[in-house]
Amino acid sequence: MALSTQITWLFILAIPIACIAWTVTHEEVFREPREYCLKRCHNGKTVVERKFFYLFTCEYCFSHYVTAIMLFITRYHLLFDDWRGYLIAGFALVFVANVYMSLFALIRIDLKKVRIDAEMEEKQK
Numbered sequence: 001m002a003l004s005t006q007i008t009w010l011f012i013l014a015i016p017i018a019c020i021a022w023t024v025t026h027e028e029v030f031r032e033p034r035e036y037c038l039k040r041c042h043n044g045k046t047v048v049e050r051k052f053f054y055l056f057t058c059e060y061c062f063s064h065y066v067t068a069i070m071l072f073i074t075r076y077h078l079l080f081d082d083w084r085g086y087l088i089a090g091f092a093l094v095f096v097a098n099v100y101m102s103l104f105a106l107i108r109i110d111l112k113k114v115r116i117d118a119e120m121e122e123k124q125k
Helices: 003-026 028-043 047-054 059-074 083-124
Strands: none
Touching: 003 028, 003 059, 003 083, 028 047, 059 083
């Protein structure tokens, strides 16, 4: 695969990774399982139990597992055609997906701020 095609795949594959990781770790649809995982990661009896349940509450951590699944499904590799390509692709996908999630978080914060400001202005009228 040409390098330009590999880079294109990198930025495209990171989109569903970011979407899945963000949805599971932040959105309302997964609130109950996430709250259960939060309780278990704070009150777990063993370190392994606490760390396992923490994975479902942290978008960065969870994105590694989503990336591993996507690499398995797509067989995407970056720069090398062997295991090194999968390793590089994995970390590159996690990085790009987390940049996407950070940008999305900033946009959401900005939109929330605008909405709160508009509500405050409306109350003052």
